[in-house]
Amino acid sequence: MRPLLIAIAAALGALAPGVWACGACIEDKVAATYDQAVIDRAVASHRQVVFVAIEGPVSASKVVAQVTAVASKVRGVQVGSLRTSTSPPAFSFVRVVRHGVLRELD
Numbered sequence: 240m241r242p243l244l245i246a247i248a249a250a251l252g253a254l255a256p257g258v259w260a261c262g263a264c265i266e267d268k269v270a271a272t273y274d275q276a277v278i279d280r281a282v283a284s285h286r287q288v289v290f291v292a293i294e295g296p297v298s299a300s301k302v303v304a305q306v307t308a309v310a311s312k313v314r315g316v317q318v319g320s321l322r323t324s325t326s327p328p329a330f331s332f333v334r335v336v337r338h339g340v341l342r343e344l345d
Contacts (some may be wrong), residue, residue: 271324271327280333281317291331297337299328303324316333
């Protein structure tokens with residue numbers, strides 16, 4: 240499980256190049272929406288969990304409300320898997336691939 244968290248934290252770091260000071264910020268954002276039961280179900284069904292940090296001059300509560308309102312309508316988001324946080328601003332969900340083959344990067 241720890242390698243999965245390290246991979247997720249590394250991915251968040253690659254997406255947010257302005258946050259290179261330390262890993263604590265990334266870990267906080269992942270931890271804010273981390274739900275072990277969701278992770279366990281995703282792993283058991285060979286699905287990915289996506290962690291997203293909300294950056295920039297936006298109202299975190301408004302963005303989280305918008306994400307919550309539309310998540311169930313977005314193809315690829317497993318119903319009931321959305322987790323949100325306004326402090327730090329972040330969200331996560333289980334990714335569902337209905338068509339095609341999901342390929343992992345080596």
